[in-house]
Amino acid sequence: MPAPCPGARLLPSMMAIALLATTPAALDATAATRTTNVNSDVLETAPAPVPAGGRTYRVTLKQLGALFPLQLRGVQGNSGVAFSIRNDEVVTAARLRLNYAYSPALINELSHIRVLLNEQVAATIPVPNEQGGMSLQREINIPPRLITEFNRLNLELIGHYTLDCEDPAHSSLWANVGNDSELELTVTPVAQANDLALLPEPFFDRRDVRPLKLPIVFANVPNATQLEAAGALSSWFGSLAGFRRADFPASVGQIPAKGNAIVLALGNERPGGLELPAPKGPTVAVMANPNDATGKLLVITGRDAKEIKTAAAAVTVGSPALSGALATIIELKALKPRKPYDAPNWLAGDRPVKFGELVEEQTLNVAGYSPDLIRINFHMPPDLFAWREKGIPVELKYRYTARPTRDKSTLNINVNQQFLRSLPLLAVNHEQPNALNRLAAKVLPENDLLPAEDAFRIPLFKLPAQTQLQFHYYYDVIKQGACKDVLLDNVRGTVEPDSTVDISGFSHFLAMPDLAAFSNSGFPFTRLADLSETAVIMPDKPAEGDYSTFLSLMGLMGRVTGYPATSVTVAQAQQADALRDKDLLVIGSSANQPLLTQWADALPFSLNGGSKRFQISDFAYRIFDWWDPDQRDRAKPRSSEVSFNSDSTDAVITGFESPLQSGRSVVVLASNQPLGLQQAVNALLDPDLVTGIQGSTAVIRGKQIDSLVAEQSYYVGHLNPLIYMQWFLSRNPLTLIVLGAASALLIALLLYLSLRARARARLKPKN
Template sequence: MVGSVAPAWALTAAERAERAEAAGKPVPLDAPIIGTPGGASLPGGSRTYQVTLKQLGALYPLQLRGIEGSNGVPFSIRADEIVTRAKLKLNYAYSPALVPELSHINVIVNEEVAGTIPVPKETAGTNLSREIDIPPRLITEFSRLNLQLIGHYTMQCEDPAHSSLWANISNNSVLEFTVSPLSLENDLALLPLPFFDRRDVRPLSLPFVFSGTPTTGSLEAAGALSSWFGALAGYRGAAFSVSLGQIPQTGSAVVLLTGTERLPGLNAPAVAGPTVSIVPNPNDARGKLLLVQGRDLNELKIAANALSTGSQALSGQTATITQFADLKPRRPYDAPNWLPTDGPVKFGDLAQAQTLNVSGYSPDLIRISMRLPPDLFGWRDKGIPIDLRYRYTPRPATDKSTLNININQQFVAALPLFAAERGGGNQAQRLMAKLMPDGTAASQRDIRIPLFKLPSQSQLQFHYYYDMAKQGDCKDVILDNVKGAIEPDSTIDISGYKHFIAMPDLAAFSNSGFPFTRLADLSETAVVLPDAPVASDYGVYLNLLGHMGESTGYPATGVTVVPAQQVDSVADKDLLVLSSGAKQPLLTQWSSSLPFSLDGNTKRFELSDLVYRAVSWWDSSRADRMVQRKQLSVTSNSTDTVIAGFESPLASGRSVVLVSSNQAAGLGDAVVALRDADMVKQIQGSFAVIRGKQVNSLVADSNYYVGSLGPVLYAQWFLSQRPLLLLVASIVSAVLVAAVLYLTLRARARRRLK
């Protein structure tokens, strides 16, 4: 019928979006988002990219509560770009109880209102989507986006904390930026710009370029640089590709050259020593090349080590290293990113002072992130001691307010927040004597946290929860003047723990790079390359070292790279062995030590019998039957990538981690798995099989141990693991003691009779 209007349920998502836009109403969540894809190039060199609130740190949807609830995330813009257009693509929902005339949601950027979203009754309680343009003038290098709910549910007196006052902002909401490039000078003083920008929350992607097949010395220099960039990238992650004899057509890259090596199109100057330069990319006017040069391999490594450890001292377009003292040997477990093991560590050294303070009745968490060595031995331990010192605005009356302590979202303890006056006069006077000049009460508590609750990557989380007493209609007035803080001189101490761990343990490798990162510079680590490696093999090597640099926060200036034929020369080191296709002869030489074998489409895996032993460990007659269940062989044409750990066949107590694939193209799957937070959790045991996004981990029967406990503690632990031996030892000890007593008493009796 002409002029009829189709009902809303009959419209497509695009049509509903168009109708909502025309009516000035919020767009339903399932409406398509129209715009330039993230990272797409635009005329004039501009580009558009998108970042979700989850990528900016909102692990969960933002909850807005109360009459003036607020929550948000920080964001930043690269130093070599300027924002020409910005918008927020918001996915949200709000309470049906909100009064539209009094309620709305504010979009605030750097304390200025960028837009206001109405909350009409007809769309309440549904998932909605809306685009809000953000004026570029509000955006600086480091900015903050806040969403603020101004909520009211009645025209009369109301409860400021009523449960009907809520709005939910999805962390899948998107910030979209259109940016234009800015030209940076070719100045080493800007490093690590433009190759890495800490303002950019996206993963780092940086190519490495060699003039031809790189030598082991060139790879060692490149490994120091990739681990440095991996440490800088941190939580973002870093991906490194390798190009041989060709400069990338776009973007920036790291180029390593020795002697008279040259690259087509690059006019690299002759050098008189270890040299670091920044030059334009001849293929891209906006790209830069970080040129690392030396007349020989030794000078190339000096240039790379000087750059990765002392970039702050460099300036100008070109710098020649005239003197570079040997780096001091690293001590075990002294990685900058790891919690020190030589004494108590102050919270102020782990987090910035301003992040340890919160205010308001619904404050954010106080977060203190830390990395622990993965081999801490906590047997029969009472827990890690924490000397917690905190301050808070005293409660007007004793209530249920608490300081809640969590670790990685797991509850640990709740400490009560007391009133300024409670109990008798003397007690109240003692409490008031503790009041700080700013009016907050100071408290100190010694708490202990079990070691098993603190994995290698942990976050202490403190949340001030305030109980708001109900006084009745028209009497509830909130004075939002409460504050809370964790004192920077609070400490955590792991110095009393020994280092001892059962190996192989791929969880320690995937999360912390252990055992290679035991020394932050990887000076006791050797990487064994496959025969006739290709560019992708070199890329896997650089990515693995970048992963370890992210763990330690220090460049791998001491790593050694060798071919398989020279593996005996590094027998005293922990070995990281790479194998792609059938190009690693060590797989054949060490076949008896490997828990698997990959030969084309034929795969063999050794399965564990630990579950059977746990059930019938006392039945020694089953030992000869266990071997028959330990092997599984299959034939398939799939690409299998395996990460395996085992004791080095060359030296007792040394470890080998093997990264292998039956096809050359599959080796990169291991790198992808190590960068994926969900997949990393599944890499454990003695070896893990990776097929795309699927990870299957298995555990071997045999273990070896790394570390030291001391003779007394080791004897106690050793006997506790072997109850039968402990029983026999107890009986033998009792017999020996009885024999000694018997002989002593007999001798004494003979003396008395004489």
């Protein structure tokens, strides 16, 4: 008589568990959740009351880092996201709105989805068969007591599809959680001391993944120096905000009714009735917002505009040293000038850069048969010249749990979700060890991860300015047969922090104008991280919207470089001639920016109220959006022009060579209405919209972006003479033919003269 299957012996236990799951106690464990099919009316639950002074906000799982829906696979599939709570807030209520689906093959008595917060069960979601395969929604109340400063929200599928022996990696064991699911948090503010030692909190808190919105208030109409000070502050906060994006709405003389803000006041100016002592020098202070008991103001003041700029610089580069509610800056030594391409956020161009310099070491380790990706984010200068180069070299070092037998396990390498290469994961050699294996066993600890190395190159056309290198350990699941398949949690993988990526062998040379380089990297202005070779030309009579555009652009530059724009120059149109040795960023409209009239011949557009003119090239009719490493297919000269009248709001971003000095660049942000400038800024800050800003002229209308012209008329950067000659001749074959013919004629002439000289010498009579 054959032996009973092991799964059969477990049947009574499984049935007992199933019965327990239907008891009132088990039903109470899921009472905090409600489910509905998305095709029916959504069940409404009473929202949690908001405490006095509190607020409620929502973040999606995508905002928390889940770029794709969470895939739960196997008998115990697990995935999740991390979230944090601001230091000046405490959570009083939390709710999770899940959009999910699960396999109809799951046994509902034995299967469920667990919601875990910081490894504690917050709720259990049943998986009834009648709803299997449907798109469902569920609201789950999370106990606030489980929430701490730094949190991990996990969703875990406990899945079974048969009462008999089952395959733990069976394809029917799945659940899917949409990354549009929302976490709703109700928070109450916590009183914070007025202390500069807390900077950048509470104005920016790294725990907060939401976009940063920080108003900047000028006590009176600011002059150029005050704007430079405000630009340094906004770029500093922009560098801190990073991926979150940062907006800096500006106002004159009006403190916001709620929340935090930055205030710049000159001398005895007191916007909103603020009570401040008369400044005795560059002064920085933190105080309560008089309109909001829970808000704070960062006040920058001085006896003149230069002292305000000094105080702002002290905050951006010396905030860790400040303390107290008020500090007067006695001395701030001049900062060391920045060097080209030395932005902290960019890969160093003079040496190989280790992965450990780019990410925290613990993120380079993964575990399990379905591990998350190991991600290496880095930012490169957009003007790297890789003509006839094989790509950017990467020296990869990694370790992994050796496979028990030879199988299809691999380490897959992707760049921005594009497959690059695959490296096999080797098996342990169970044969009698030879002398080399015995020596290796002495050097390596027993059962240690197997070390390996690989060198490869990444083609530059696969690497935009903002790049993510992704490593995925794929482990092949070996089938042992019925009732024998068991997945042991004993596999590990790592990418070593001393792996390197190296761009030191590349020159800097780029065809311009190129709005993609500007929108993604702030180039050419960010070539120097402190923007010391950049001048921003403001309108003659700027409005608050113009100030906001300038501050948000400085925040964008700070996000790209990771360094405050402490040396940017702010000027007006009449000063442009004196700034010919700088790259110019022009803001305004035809009504208040004289340069748009003075440089009308260089501009491919005209905006004058409802009257509009645009020049167009064949670039506007391209079928595919793709990047050519040599850019010769992107150059499309202007071929037509259209003029019309309409009441639409149009914003234009265009680039061209400076009419004041060759080799210098001008980028113009212009609109026929104030709202248009904000639309342009929103497009630059939106990761989904910014990809549409290309060529040399782009028109923005709300969320619609059209790139009309891709005219490349000049170059920035330098090549060594030999490479430049080869590159120039490759782009000008007619010149190569002429030079070849001229060289042949010259060689023929030299040979002719040489042979004639030899002939005359031979025929000359000897004495």
